[in-house]
Amino acid sequence: MKQWFLDGTHRVPIPEPSEYEVLVKFHAASLNFRDVMIANGQYYIKTKDGVIPGSDAAGEIVKVGTKVTRFSAGQRVSPIFHLTHLYGSVNDADINHQLGGTHDGVFCEYGVFNEHGCVQIPSTLSYREAATLPCAALTAWNALYGGPRQLKPGDVVLTQGSGGVSIFALQFAKLGGAQVISTTSSREKGAKLRDLGADLIINYAEDSEWGETAKSLSHRKRGVDFVVEVANTMAQSSQAVANDGCIATIGRRGGSEGGAGSSHSSMLATVRRILVGNRQLQEDMNAAIEVSNLKPQIDGRSFHFRELKEAFDYFQKGTHFGKVVVDFD
Helix, strand or coil: CEEEECCEEEECCCCCCCCCEEEEEEEEEECCHHHHHHHCCCCCCCCCCCCCCCCEEEEEEEEECCCCCCCCCCCEEEECCECCCCCCCCCHHHHCCEECCCECCCCECEEEEEHHHEEECCCCCCHHHHCCHHHHHHHHHHHHHCCCCCCCCCCEEEEECCCHHHHHHHHHHHHCCCEEEEEECCHHHHHHHHHCCCCEEEECCCCCCHHHHHHHHCCCCCCEEEEEECCCCHHHHHHHEEEEEEEEEECCCCCCCCCCCCCCCCCCCEEEEECCCCHHHHHHHHHHHHHHCCCCCECCCCEEHHHHHHHHHHHHHCCCCCECEEECC
């Protein structure tokens, strides 16, 4: 089989699953910002030397170990981001079991995983669509539905930009009956966000006080209930959030521009850092996607496995809208 490293594609034998493992033939994968950080040596934890990158993929189980009980050959699955994070809060041990970081990832034609480190993908999605879910989609779902306070109909959600997490947050918020206010600096992308269901668009390049604008535009005029903070704009997010609201800061990207309490000490809101999510949340999310027939937003440009470097270069330019997907077939 072929597997992709930062220095190119190598050919190696197809691995064999052990007693409790499954062998997955991948059909598609997608890129995340963390893949670029890892490639550039900027990731926040030490990664495995010579790691196979990639955390998001979907494929078919082609072989199971003799003691596997959760799956059988022929089922369609994705591996989970933190391979040991099955339920509850993430802990240090889970953080050190990251696919495509501390463990070899999914930019390979076949992979073996412990049966507990995989989930079935929604039956309503293609492999390309399902390959967008494990990191960005689950992060967005966790931000809205994984905390002590969960989104309810009538809430207001503020999303930032048009990256994978932000678009999924928009879609999941509309699924839950929320008003969605989205920021962008591009009129073209603003129109696409409206097409996906955003109720209001704020151009942050034209409105430096967009936090106050979002607060005034919220249908209750009291601010937004959830901010999905991905852009290091905590000062403006703090202006936008309602009392008793939640600012979900994503990974190590959101929330470094001024602390919520530094310049806005009167803000009565929860700041909650999100680091993807557990397997139970992913299974809940997949069920919601299947029942609602929600479709992930995929960028219009497609790549083949042999074009992974080109996919990375395209992703880094930031001109894409939705998830950048790589086809293995």
